[in-house]
Amino acid sequence: MSVAADPVKLMKQEVGKAAAEMVKSGSIVGLGTGSTTAYTIQYLGERLKSGELKDIVGVPTSFQSEVLAKQYGVPLTTLDAIDHIDIAIDGADEVDAHKNLIKGGGAAHTREKVVDYLAAQFIVVVDSSKLVDRLGSSFAVPVEVIPMALTPVTNAIKELGGIPELRMGVKKAGPVITDQGNMVIDVRFDNISDPVNLEKTLNNIPGVLENGIFVNCADVVLIGEVIDGKPVVRRM
Incomplete structure (x- = not known):
């Protein structure tokens, strides 16, 4: 299947990539869980491989993110070995206008909450279908x-x-x-x-x-949309 045939997949890749580009060399990075964050981990690996990014270590929020980090060559550490997290990147199932979230569609919300709240900067990556007027309107x-x-x-x-x-x-x-x-x-x-x-x-x-309600923790929300068949990333 060609990439052009799946604009949603392309859009998730673009949002994941935009988040990965916000990571600076020397950072400790919280690695979230889910389909969009999987692209972030992939692009972090590619930036490391090309030499554009150096000396980062990841803190995985799930078995899934741990496996992906190993697959794409992102070095890992644990919370026992560090005293801070510079940036965390994670998805969400719902985002309201105040950047409050519901997470946990992948049942990883406990570890995600520990890592995301510790981060000096927490970046949320979603597609526009995850935006809601009020939390709980579409997701338990x-x-x-x-x-x-x-x-x-x-x-x-x-x-x-x-x-x-x-x-x-x-x-x-x-x-x-x-x-x-x-x-x-x-x-x-x-x-x-x-x-x-x-x-x-x-x-x-x-x-x-x-529980999966995340309040007062998201700093930046990157929203992917497909407009006229092309992926667009905007910032909330």
Whole structure:
């Protein structure tokens, strides 16, 4: 299939590339998870290979980003070995006008949140379909739960007015298991009018490890669009 035949793929490549171009030599880089960020990791590898970029190390947010970094020759480090992250690049499932996000479509939101919040600069890469007027309008909020707490957490979420659903595996019998060995409950809310408080409230439920609402952390949102069949990247 030619690239021209798939403008969406081309647009994701362009957004991923635009983010990779914001990384400077000598940086510690948070490597996000997902289809668009995968192109960022690929382009970081290409910039390293060409010598345009030097001395960067990546902090992966998932098994997927770790595998891609190794594949494209991006050296890796761990949070134990560093004291800061210069720039993190990650995708999102929803972005509102205040740059608040819902993440966790790939069930990697806990590790993503640790890395993205640590970064001095957090770049979000999305396509225009991810932009929403209000969080929760098209995407459920993923909540990572330790297995023994599944029932009490589910009940607590119902008390908050959420509609919880245990995320089940694809081509796997049973639930999705995160890189931390936990389960994910996808929660629909009629209206998330106060994402800052909802994020705290969900995390205060005993047995919840982390949820996919990201507030007050995104610095730059790069949005890819296909206009007249051509990929365009704009900045929010």
